[in-house]
Amino acid sequence: MKFTSRHTGARHTAAVVGVLLAAGALTGCTETAAGSGGGGSAEAGACDPADVTLVGQVRNESNPYEASWLDGGDAFAEQVGLTQERLTYDGDSTRQQEQISQLLAGDTECLVMNILPNGDSDTPPIVEGAQDAGAYLVTQWNKPADLNVADYDHWLSHITYDGVESGKQIGDALAEAIGGSGGIVALQGILDTGAAKDRFAGLEESLAANPDVELLDDQTANFSRAEALEVTKTLLTKHGDDVKGIWAANDDMALGALEALQQAGRDDVAVVGIDAVPDALTAIEDGTMTATVSSDGPWQGGIGLAIGYCVATGELAVEDIAGEDRAWFAEQFLIQQDNVADFVSPVTSEDDFACGNLFSRSQGAIS
Amino acid sequence: MSLRDAGPPIALVVVFGIFAVLSPDFRTISNVQNVLDAAAVLAVVTCGISFVLMTGSIDLSAPGIMGASAITVALLVANNRNDNDLGLIGVAVAVLLAAALGCLSGLALVVLKVPSFMATLGVSAVGLGVATLLFAGVQPNITDPMLEGWAVERFLGLARLTWIAVACVLLGWLVQRYSRLGRYAFAIGGAEEVLALSGVRVAPYKVAVFTMAGAFYGLAGVLVTSQLGAGLVQAGRGYDFSAITAAVVGGTLLTGGRGGILHSAVGVLLVTVLTNGLVQVGVSPYWQGGVQGLIVVAAVAAAVIPQRRRNQVTK
C-alpha cells in the first residue's frame, strides 16, 4: 500500500459517510434532476449518481503514465458503480477539441470530465465549452497562467505539480548519490514547455545548494528516449569520465541515458528522472537508476473524476471549495531504492477520492 | 560522379573539417565511432525512403511502420511480457509485417489512386494503431541477448547494428544498381510515361518499392528496439522527416529521378555529424534547432542551384 501516511483515522468514517450520502441522494435528487432538465445547465448537485457520466481524456494510452491515469479513473468509477469513458487524442490538439465538442454536444447535465489538455492554449476553449454546456470539468498540468479557475463555476479545479520542486528533488538526490561533488550533465525536455523550464530551474536551485556539483553540459533530448540515447552517447564521448551523474527531465530520457551508459560500458554514473514510469521503477529496484519523482498517475486519473462527481451529486458545492483548492499543486513523491517497492504496482486508495478528502494532497495554491 | 553530385560529399567534408578544428572532442576516434553508431538507424530508414523518393512519391509511413515493428519484435523475442523467445525469427516476422504495411501504401497508391502523401500518412496511422494494440499498456522490455547485443557488442570499433546499417546501404546500392526494381524505380522518377510507352507496367514496381521501403523501416524499428532495450510505440517518431531531410541533403530530389542510396548515405552522415558536432562544440541547446535548420537549408540550396541552372539551359 502506498501513501499510508495521511488521514488514517478519518479514512473509514469519511468513506462510510460518502457512501451513505450517495445513497441518500439516490432517491432524493432524481426528481429534481428531471424537473430541471432540458435547460442544458442543471443545478449544481442535482444529479442522480447513476446518471453521472465520467470521462477521462489523455493523449495516449501507449504512454505508461497516461495509461495508468486512465486506470486510476476506472478504479474510481468502479468505486462509485459507474464506468469511465477513456478518451485519447494522440497529442493532437485539434482532435482533443473535436472529442470535447462531441461530448458537449450530447447530454451534458451530469457530465464529469477529467482532462489533460494538450498544451496551455488548449485549455481555454475546453473550459468555455464546459462552462456553457454545464459540464463539470477538472483539468490537470496545462493552463495559461492568466486563466483564473475561480471565474468559472463549472471548471471546478486545476491540478498541477511544482516542476521546480521535482527538478530540485531529483537534483538533490543525484548530488547525494555522487557523494556531493563531481560533474553531471542535464537532459532537458522540449525547451519551450513550462515543464521543461520549471524542472531545469529546480536543477539550478539544487546546484546552488550543492556547490561542488558541476553542470558540465545541458542538452535537449525533447523528452524522447531515442534522442536521449544519442545525446547521452555524444555527451559521454565529449566529457568522458568526468560525468558522474545524469539529470533527465523525465524518465523516458533517463531510460535512454541508461541504455547509452550500458552500451558505453559505464556503470558508475547515477541517473535520475521524473514521472515514475514502470521501467524507471524497475531500474531503481535494480539499482541502475537513482531516483525519480511520482505525480501518482492513478490518483490523478481518479481525483479529477472524484471532484466532479462530488459536485455533480451535491456532496460538495462549488462555492464551498476553498479558493486555494481551485488551482493547486499536488503532492509528489521522490522514489528511491528504499521506497520503490511501494510504487511498483500502483493502486489507488478509495479514501483519497472521498468527498471530504479531495484536497488532502494539496501543497498549496498555484502562485 | 559528376560535378553536381559532388556537392553533398564536399559539404560533408567541410562540415566535418570545421567541427574537427573547433572541437578536440569531436575529432577523437571514439566520437567518430559514436557518429557512425548514431547514424545507423537513420541510415536504414533513409535507404527505404530513398527508393520511394526516387520514384517521385513521398513516404511518411516510417513512424507507424517502425512503431509496429518495434513492438512486434519486442513481443516475439525474449521479453518481460510473455514467454516468446523466437530470436531471429521474431526479427524476420517484424520485418515482414513492416513490408506488408509498406505494400499497403503502395496498393493504396496504385489501386485506389490515393496520393502517396495521404496513403503513407494513413498507413503510418495504421501502424501506430497496430503498435498501440500490441502495446496494451505495458512496455515490453527485451531480454534477448542477441538483440541486446546488437547495440552493445562491437566489431572493429563499431556496434553490430552499425554494421547492419552498412550492410543495408550496400544492399540498397546493389538493388539500385543491379536490380530491375531499382533501375525502374529510378526510371519511374525520371519519366514514368516513357516506361508505359515502352510496354512496362509501372504499378507493380511502385508497390514493390513501397514494400521494400516498409521492410527497411521494419528493420530500423528492430534496431531502435535493440538500442533502447524496449519496444516503443514511438520508436519511429520523427524519422520520416529526418530521413527525407537526409535524402534531400544528400542530393535526392523530391521530384524523383535523381540521387540514390549513396547520396542518401552521405546526407545521413551530414545530418548526424551536424547534430553531434553542434553538441561537441558546445552550441547552446536553445540555438541548436535553428542553427541546424539553417545549415540544412544552405546545404540543400547549394546542391540545388547548379541543378536549376542546368534545367534552364536545356529547357
Added chain:
Amino acid sequence: MTTDLQTEPGPRAPGSPPALEVRGLVKHYPGVKALDGVDLVVRQHEVLGLAGENGAGKSTLLKALVGLVRPDAGEIWVRGERVRLRSVVDAADHGLGMVFQEQSLVPNLTAAENIVLGSEGPGVRRGIYRWGTMRRLAQEQLDKIGSHIDPLARTDSLSFADRQMVEIAKVLRIEERTAHPPVIILDEPTSVLESKEIDTLFTQVRRLREFASVVFVSHRLDEVLDVCDRVAVLRGGKSVGEVLAADAAPAELHRMMIGATGSEDHYHDGAAERSGEPRRPRLVVRGLTGKTFRDVDLDVHAGEIVGIVGVHGSGREDVCRALFGAEATVAGEVVLDGRKLDLSGTRAACAAGVGYVPAERKTEGMVGPMSVADNMTLTKQHARCSGPLVRPGKQATLVDTWIERLSIRTPHRGTAIQRLSGGNQQKVVLARWLVAGDVRLLLLDHPTRGLDVGARSEVYRLMRELANSGVATVLLADSLEEAIGMSDRIVVMSDGRATKEVAAPAGAKPTPLDLVKEMV
C-alpha cells in the same frame, strides 16, 4: 534532292508488297473529327513521307498505328492480316514501332537501358541486371545504325542527335519480336536537330530502308522530299493524295496540303476601312534576343495586323511570349507608343496595355470553373471595382453588353466558362481585352486553334474590330492561309531570326508558296 537513291535497285520498286495498310480510319474527339476516313499504304522497304498542316490528323494517325489511339472505325492491316492494336506492345508485336516527337527516353537511365527498356530479355535474369549482356544487346542495336554512342552513357548527357540515335536503336528492338521487316515511324525527327545532324539522320533512314519500312513525318517539305520515296498528304483528317518524291516539288506538295489557294480575301473584308497612310509605328522591337530567338526587329502600327510565320522551332511563339514579359530576354529593346516596355514580367506588360491570348486556352487563357463574367473581367479589375470592392451591378451590365455585342452563346454570364464551346470561350478571352478598353498591343497566339469554321470567322471579325479601333496586333496564325488572310504584313521567322518581311495588303496577297520558300 539526292540522286544516289534513284540508282539503287529493288527496294524502291513501286510494286513491292504492302507492309502496312490503313483503310478508312476514323477518329472523333469531342467537337473535332481528327481522322475522317484515312487510307494509307506503306510498302516494304520504302520510306513513306507523311505531310499535312497542323491539325490535318497526322499525329492521331501515327498514334493509332502504334496502339495509343483506338480508332472509331476503319481497319489496320499488317502484311495482309487485320490487326487490332491495343497498346504499344501490341503494335511492337506486329512489327510497328515509333520514334516519338517529344523524345521518349528516360533521361536518367543509360542509353543501353533505354534501348532495351521493357524487353530486356537476357539482360535481366531473375530481376538482376547483367550489365555486360545489357551493354552487348544495346551495342548490337547501335551497330545496326552504325552509331558510336557509349551504351553506358547516361541519356541526359547525350546530344539531341545521339538521343535520336538511341531512340531509333530502341525502336529497332521490335525486330526481336517479329520475323518480318518492321515498320518504323519517325514523328518530326528533325525538329530538334542541327543541319549536320539531320544529314546523319537521313543516312540512317536510308539505311533503315534496307531492312524495314519507314514512315517519315516532318513539317519541312524539302526534307520530306529529300529522304522519302513517296509522300502521302493529309488534309482535314482525310487522305488527299500522294506523290512520288522524285517527281514532286515542295510547292506542289504544299498546294496539296493547304487545298485550293486564293481564298484568302475571305478573311479580309474589313481592310478597306483602314487608311493606308503611314503612321508612326506603335510597337518598335529592336534586336530582341532570347533563348530561342536572336536579333529580332519588328514594327507594328496602330490598327495593323502583323502575322509572324515560321515552322515549328522558328522561335515565333517565344518572341510573342517575350513581348508579354512571359519569356526571358537577354538583349534588345521594345518601345510601345514611345515608351520603353518593361519585359520583366506580365504585370508590367499588362499595365502598359499589352494583351495576350495564349495558345493553350484551357490552361493559360481562362479559369475553367469561373464564370463567363469573371473571366471576361479578369485582367482589369477596375472595370468592375471601385477600390478593392467588387461592384457586381456594374460588372453585370458591362459583361452583358459584351455578351450581346459579340453574340457569345452562353446561358448566363454566371455560367462557368468551361461549359461553353471552344469558339465562345475564345470570344470571352478576346472580350477580356475589349472590356479593358485601353489595350494598345494585342498578341494572339493561335487564336483559332481547335475552333470550327463558324467560330473561326467570328474570331476573325473580332480581331478586325479590335484592329479597327486602333489596336496593334501580332498574330501567330494556325495556318499560312489564315496568316495571309488576316495580316497586313507578314514577318517570316526561321531558326530564331526574322529573315523576311512580306507585305500583304488586301488585293495583293502573297501566296503560301511565297512564304514557304522563306520558311524552310
